[in-house]
Amino acid sequence: MDNRDGSPTRPALSHLYSIHQDNGDTSGGAIKYSTAVSLRLSYRTLRTFTLKISTTMAAILVFLGCIAIFTPPATTRTEAMNAAASTQPDPFVTEDSSFFPCISFVPEATKCMIDVFKHPVSPHPACCKAISKLQNCSSSFFNGIPSADVILIKSNAVISKPPAMAGINPSGTVQDVASKGEVPERYIHKESDRGALNAPLMAAPVIDIALLFSSSKSGPELEKLRHGLQSWGCFQAINHGMSTEFVDEVRQLAKQFFDLPMEEKLKYSREEAEMEGYGNDMILSNQQILDWTDRLYLTVYPQQSRRFKYWPTNPERFREVVDEYTANVKLISEKILKAMARSLDLDESSFLNQYGEQVKLDARFNFYPRCRNPDLVLGVKPHADGSAITILLQDKEVEGLQFMKGSEWFNAPIIPDALLVNVGDQAEITSNGIFKSPVHRVLTNSERERISLAVFYLPDSEKEIEPLEKLINETQPRLYKSVKNFVGLYFEYYQQGQRPMEAARM
Numbered sequence: 271m272d273n274r275d276g277s278p279t280r281p282a283l284s285h286l287y288s289i290h291q292d293n294g295d296t297s298g299g300a301i302k303y304s305t306a307v308s309l310r311l312s313y314r315t316l317r318t319f320t321l322k323i324s325t326t327m328a329a330i331l332v333f334l335g336c337i338a339i340f341t342p343p344a345t346t347r348t349e350a351m352n353a354a355a356s357t358q359p360d361p362f363v364t365e366d367s368s369f370f371p372c373i374s375f376v377p378e379a380t381k382c383m384i385d386v387f388k389h390p391v392s393p394h395p396a397c398c399k400a401i402s403k404l405q406n407c408s409s410s411f412f413n414g415i416p417s418a419d420v421i422l423i424k425s426n427a428v429i430s431k432p433p434a435m436a437g438i439n440p441s442g443t444v445q446d447v448a449s450k451g452e453v454p455e456r457y458i459h460k461e462s463d464r465g466a467l468n469a470p471l472m473a474a475p476v477i478d479i480a481l482l483f484s485s486s487k488s489g490p491e492l493e494k495l496r497h498g499l500q501s502w503g504c505f506q507a508i509n510h511g512m513s514t515e516f517v518d519e520v521r522q523l524a525k526q527f528f529d530l531p532m533e534e535k536l537k538y539s540r541e542e543a544e545m546e547g548y549g550n551d552m553i554l555s556n557q558q559i560l561d562w563t564d565r566l567y568l569t570v571y572p573q574q575s576r577r578f579k580y581w582p583t584n585p586e587r588f589r590e591v592v593d594e595y596t597a598n599v600k601l602i603s604e605k606i607l608k609a610m611a612r613s614l615d616l617d618e619s620s621f622l623n624q625y626g627e628q629v630k631l632d633a634r635f636n637f638y639p640r641c642r643n644p645d646l647v648l649g650v651k652p653h654a655d656g657s658a659i660t661i662l663l664q665d666k667e668v669e670g671l672q673f674m675k676g677s678e679w680f681n682a683p684i685i686p687d688a689l690l691v692n693v694g695d696q697a698e699i700t701s702n703g704i705f706k707s708p709v710h711r712v713l714t715n716s717e718r719e720r721i722s723l724a725v726f727y728l729p730d731s732e733k734e735i736e737p738l739e740k741l742i743n744e745t746q747p748r749l750y751k752s753v754k755n756f757v758g759l760y761f762e763y764y765q766q767g768q769r770p771m772e773a774a775r776m
């Protein structure tokens with residue numbers, strides 16, 4: 271998933287991607303949270319905000335009226351201006367004059383504020399522009415509003431700075447930046463967050479997933495699966511049924527897309543405040559160090575959710591192959607989720623039932639250009655995925671992916687035909703913490719560019735997920751609250767520099 275922040279984070283979103291309920295009450299979590307936040311975001315704030323806007327508008331109208339009626343001849347005007355300059359300015363008028371350029375954003379910003387009050391747990395990208403423009407018009411705009419509310423308003427509006435909401439963030443695509451040579455400051459991590467390729471090799475298991483479903487041979491393979499997901503949170507899946515030629519073609523097409531001239535790729539660029547489409551790292555916070563990666567992000571399932579304006583028609587076979595690949599990945603994901611349940615002696619549909627009818631699959635094609643300072647810059651900063659599980663097709667030749675175990679980083683080996691499967695936050699929640707959603711990151715490389723394709727299996731955002739009853743007992747007490755729209759939460763917490771999984775913890 272997208273955007274991550276500094277130290278091992280289980281952010282948002284990523285990408286991605288809400289919560290809160292006390293002991294065992296599964297019904298009203300999100301509502302309680304909303305109510306709590308609404309109360310915190312007191313009427314005082316809304317009143318201050320609306321008063322401010324209405325007084326401002328009134329002051330401006332009166333001011334404009336006065337100008338119209340009392341405009342003196344030019345000479346007297348200069349004298350009057352000089353006199354005015356020598357007197358102490360009225361602070362209210364001084365502040366309000368700064369609203370002139372932004373008065374047109376007021377209705378939209380007010381609507382946004384009311385939205386934030388009503389639905390404090392999900393971002394409101396549509397109004398972010400208005401609020402941020404208002405804020406830019408007057409640096410003192412939020413004066414008088416309690417600072418905690420300001421943070422909430424800003425984060426719900428997903429604002430940082432207005433240009434950050436542009437489809438492609440103002441730093442430019444990484445491909446463009448890389449072609450200029452110098453690595454801008456915004457990509458440089460502080461020393462403690464930098465990575466090195468000479469890490470030990472990760473020992474996550476390689477699993478023949480065809481055996482997971484063989485009636486006679488599944489036992490040891492299921493045991494390997496359970497152990498791998500408990501210790502590493504990931505495994506390499508071989509014998510998944512897709513041919514070498516086919517997965518190679520997927521990689522090839524991804525590479526061909528990123529090799530197209532920029533103007534061609536920009537035809538698919540994401541729109542403001544959108545995840546989907548071609549773009550660079552989405553800026554969700556001003557402190558964010560940017561990832562050295564460009565990506566094409568597509569919702570691939572359900573089919574009626576596909577937005578084909580973002581699906582390249584060049585290279586020619588792109589759509590057809592992505593359609594076939596992601597259909598396979600959906601089936602593989604569901605088989606793996608069944609096997610995960612069986613490995614815990616549960617009914618095989620336990621996880622799938624939790625995730626609901628309306629699951630969603632998002633594909634993220636990552637392209638990591640060569641980087642002159644691989645020691646200072648990360649391809650993707652540490653994060654855990656907000657999915658239930660993620661199926662990753664790695665580059666066939668270029669390493670870079672690392673997983674954290676304990677407090678140490680390990681390199682993910684390349685097994686050319688394998689799919690790397692990792693647990694996401696939502697399967698960690700459903701398994702009551704038995705399966706681990708691993709923190710991982712991607713390093714950069716000065717010699718070679720790298721591609722990868724991550725497909726996120728995302729539960730129905732309307733369905734509340736929670737630890738399975740059978741996995742809660744005296745020795746393993748319930749670790750997580752009930753969660754709905756985890757992807758929304760993921761982003762929200764990410765922006766605030768917090769870990770979404772922490773928010774879900776009991």
Ligand SMILES: O=C(O)CCC(=O)C(=O)O
Nearest residue numbers: 271634636671712722724
């Ligand atoms: O490029 C990779 O190997 C991993 C990318 C990743 O972690 C992600 O897209 O969430």
Ligand SMILES: [Fe+2]
Nearest residue numbers: 271654655710
């Ligand atoms: Fe990831």
